[in-house]
Amino acid sequence: MAKLSAKYEVMVVFSIKNGEDNVKALVEKFKALIEKNGTLEEVNEWGKRKLAYEINYETEAYYVLYTFESKPDFPAELERVMNITDGVLRSMVTVK
Numbered sequence: 001m002a003k004l005s006a007k008y009e010v011m012v013v014f015s016i017k018n019g020e021d022n023v024k025a026l027v028e029k030f031k032a033l034i035e036k037n038g039t040l041e042e043v044n045e046w047g048k049r050k051l052a053y054e055i056n057y058e059t060e061a062y063y064v065l066y067t068f069e070s071k072p073d074f075p076a077e078l079e080r081v082m083n084i085t086d087g088v089l090r091s092m093v094t095v096k
Helices: 020-037 074-083
Strands: 006-015 038-055 058-070 088-095
Touching: 006 020, 006 038, 006 074, 020 038, 020 058, 020 074, 074 088
Parallel strands: none
Antiparallel strands: 006 058, 006 088, 038 058
């Protein structure tokens, strides 16, 4: 029997080289996308942190952890959108 919904977490590392306004816009964009396709439980903004290693010549980034519940096909679409969005350095979706 197929799962109807599951709980997920997605950690996103945003680039800060384009300014804080761009970061806030991206945070809201993904928040709206998750709310449209599932139930957003929590948005935990960790803020600006030093990276363990350089990514695209950047040493600091803005971390955000989203916790949500959705159908099993949505996380793949969310990951696809994050991979093609400028300003996202890294992202990882996991089942909670």
